[in-house]
Amino acid sequence: xxxxxxxxxxxxxxxxxxxxxxxxxxxxxxxxxxxxxxxxxxxxxxxxxxxxxxxxxxxxxxxxxxxxxxxxxxxxxxxxxxxxxxxxxxxxxxxxxxxxxxxxxxxxxxxxxxxxxxxxxxxxxxxxxxxxxxxxxxxxxxxxxxxxxxxxxxxxxxxxxxxxxxxxxxxxxxxxxxxxxxxxxxxxxxxxxxxxxxxxxxxxxxxxxxxxxxxxxxxxxxxxxxxxxxxxxx
Amino acid sequence: xxxxxxxxxxxxxxxxxxxxxxxxxxxxxxxxxxxxxxxxxxxxxxxxxxxxxxxxxxxxxxxxxxxxxxxxxxxxxxxxxxxxxxxxxxxxxxxxxxxxxxxxxxxxxxxxxxxxxxxxxxxxxxxxxxxxxxxxxxxxxxxxxxxxxxxxxxxxxxxxxxxxxxxxxxxxxxxxxxxxxxxxxxxxxxxxxxxxxxxxxxxxxxxxxxxxxxxxxxxxxxxxxxxxxxxxxxx
Numbered sequence: 151x152x153x154x155x156x157x158x159x160x161x162x163x164x165x166x167x168x169x170x171x172x173x174x175x176x177x178x179x180x181x182x183x184x185x186x187x188x189x190x191x192x193x194x195x196x197x198x199x200x201x202x203x204x205x206x207x208x209x210x211x212x213x214x215x216x217x218x219x220x221x222x223x224x225x226x227x228x229x230x231x232x233x234x235x236x237x238x239x240x241x242x243x244x245x246x247x248x249x250x251x252x253x254x255x256x257x258x259x260x261x262x263x264x265x266x267x268x269x270x271x272x273x274x275x276x277x278x279x280x281x282x283x284x285x286x287x288x289x290x291x292x293x294x295x296x297x298x299x300x301x302x303x304x305x306x307x308x309x310x311x312x313x314x315x316x317x318x319x320x321x322x323x324x325x326x327x328x329x330x331x332x333x334x335x336x337x338x339x340x341x342x343x344x345x346x347x348x349x350x351x352x353x354x355x356x357x358x359x360x361x362x363x364x365x366x367x368x369x370x371x372x373x374x375x376x377x378x379x380x381x382x383x384x
Numbered sequence: 385x386x387x388x389x390x391x392x393x394x395x396x397x398x399x400x401x402x403x404x405x406x407x408x409x410x411x412x413x414x415x416x417x418x419x420x421x422x423x424x425x426x427x428x429x430x431x432x433x434x435x436x437x438x439x440x441x442x443x444x445x446x447x448x449x450x451x452x453x454x455x456x457x458x459x460x461x462x463x464x465x466x467x468x469x470x471x472x473x474x475x476x477x478x479x480x481x482x483x484x485x486x487x488x489x490x491x492x493x494x495x496x497x498x499x500x501x502x503x504x505x506x507x508x509x510x511x512x513x514x515x516x517x518x519x520x521x522x523x524x525x526x527x528x529x530x531x532x533x534x535x536x537x538x539x540x541x542x543x544x545x546x547x548x549x550x551x552x553x554x555x556x557x558x559x560x561x562x563x564x565x566x567x568x569x570x571x572x573x574x575x576x577x578x579x580x581x582x583x584x585x586x587x588x589x590x591x592x593x594x595x596x597x598x599x600x601x602x603x604x605x606x607x608x609x610x611x612x613x614x615x616x617x618x619x
Contacts (some may be wrong), residue, residue: 202488202522204559216480225480243462244448250455255436289436 157182158210160196162189163361164369166261166318167219168207173314174223174238175209176355178230219306220253223314239311252293252304253315260286264319264334267326268370269377280332284339291340298342302349309353317350325366391416392444394430396423397594398602401453402441408457410588411542412468454486454573471544478530485526485537486548491544493519494552501563503567510595523549524573531575535582542583558599592607 159175159182161168175182187196187206192371199208199215209216209225216225239246263286266279297304297312304312324332338343350356393409393416395402409416421430421440433442443450443459450459461471472479496519499512519575530537530545537545560566570577583589 211477214477216477216484218484221480221483221487224483225476228479243459244445244450246462247450247455250458251450251452254455254549268467305551 155180156210156212157178158185159183160185160193160199160208160210161206162187164321164366165206166322167205169318169321169359170215170219170314171207171209171222171226172359173309173318173355174226176358177236177238177309178226179235180230200297219318220257220311220315223311227311236308237310238305238314240305247307248297249311252290252297252312255289255293256312256315256319259321260290260316264322264326265280267330267332268322268373271378271381276330280330280334283332283334287340287343291343294342294346298346301347309350309355313346313350317347317356320347320350321360321366322370323347323364325370328363329370389414390444390446392419394418394421394427394433394442394444395417395440396421398554398599399440400551400555401439402551403554403593404453404547405441405443405456405460406549406592407473407547407589408460410592411471411547412464413466413588414460414464453551454548456482456543461544468540469541469543471538471542471547473538473543481530482537482544485523485530485545486523488519488526489545489548489552491612493523497567517572518577520567520569520573524576527575527579531579536579542586542589546579546583548558550589553580553584553589554594554596554599556580557593558603561596561600562603 157175157180159168159171161167161172161184163186172184185193185195187193187205191383192204195210196206199202199210200206200217203217205217207217207219207222209222211225211229216222223238231237239249260283263279263282267276267283270279279361293312294304298306302305303309304316309317320335326332333339335343335347351360366384391409393402393405395405395418397420406418419427419429421427423440426438429444430440430442431438432479433444434451437451439451441451441453441456443456445459445463450456459472473482476526492515496512496515500509500516503509503512526545527537531539534540536542537549542550556567566577568576568580568588584593
């Protein structure tokens with residue numbers, strides 16, 4: 151890496167969005183200072199670096215902030231490239247379009263209903279969200295076959311854009327299983343994703359970055375409590 | 385036009401998302417076949433090309449479909465990199481900024497406008513109005529930051545953010561007649577107001593934007609339909 155590159159990543163261990171950015175940096179093999187934010191007491195640096203959303207992750211490269219997880223991942227992919235450096239997005243424009251399509255699908259269609267399981271205020275709502283999530287994972291099971299073409303990851307031999315987009319949610323998918331006994335990914339219903347999830351978790355980058363599932367479970371319980379409190383005070 | 389390239393765009397004339405694709409194709413000087421879809425009776429081709437969402441726009445290039453407006457615009461820019469304008473900036477940091485603001489338009493601006501006009505309660509619509517005010521203020525700042533005093537988000541020439549925001553221009557113009565609101569009020573967001581005029585007047589843009597009176601007609605029909613449904617539902 152060039153001598154004076156300064157990389158700092160503001161994040162929170164359990165945030166899937168921070169996980170994406172963090173894993174991207176690890177995959178590229180570049181050194182980066184990782185700063186854990188306290189979301190109840192956000193740092194001046196976070197607030198001034200992301201004035202629009204005030205959210206993590208924020209990547210600060212030589213003092214300049216980049217926000218939004220998928221924007222960060224693409225930026226890291228473009229800045230750190232070349233011989234021997236793993237690519238996160240493919241080079242072919244059509245394959246890039248397919249990767250972007252599925253990453254957008256994860257964020258627009260899958261994530262909102264997955265999160266809805268944790269934020270549900272009634273058992274009925276939880277069941278509804280779980281049903282919607284199980285429906286939303288199906289196209290991804292199909293997409294895996296199409297994208298991977300028999301290889302280990304959506305991107306092929308190594309972790310790529312869609313792998314990061316969906317893989318960053320695996321900790322939460324497992325947390326949801328522990329909290330509510332709801333299985334979003336299973337060997338029986340989504341065999342390809344189930345096998346992929348294991349491979350993802352076994353990767354060096356995941357091992358370095360992914361938090362313990364129990365941390366997500368604890369955070370989930372906090373989110374549940376906050377959601378009920380907010381509803382009760384209305 | 386690039387030789388033997390087969391470009392087909394499945395769309396609906398009033399859709400701002402379809403307009404984005406048209407703007408990108410037009411700004412790059414690309415020829416394509418346009419297919420108007422009847423969204424109440426979607427074609428086999430549309431359903432087959434976008435099985436996940438069944439929505440327009442879909443760009444079909446040499447038989448291969450690309451879906452989602454922002455994905456389509458980036459694809460057009462990358463697949464036809466040598467042709468016409470470059471929509472994404474060449475500098476990676478500026479590219480990141482462009483992608484950030486394009487996402488902001490879809491994640492914050494559009495939903496706030498939808499809430500303002502279609503919120504089911506007055507409280508929701510008022511919330512939408514507040515959120516819209518914040519969103520356009522942020523975009524005004526974005527235009528200042530990205531353009532650096534030049535005419536477009538893209539600088540001297542229109543680029544990615546211009547196209548993504550430009551897709552909304554037809555409805556922005558119709559909004560004044562429909563709701564008495566100019567989302568890009570020259571008093572509050574002078575840069576955006578000037579940008580809207582300037583971008584809209586471009587030779588590659590002006591003929592592509594749907595006619596305002598037709599949009600107003602469609603919106604009024606929708607409003608009447610929704611009102612009738614609400615009245616029927618409450619009987």
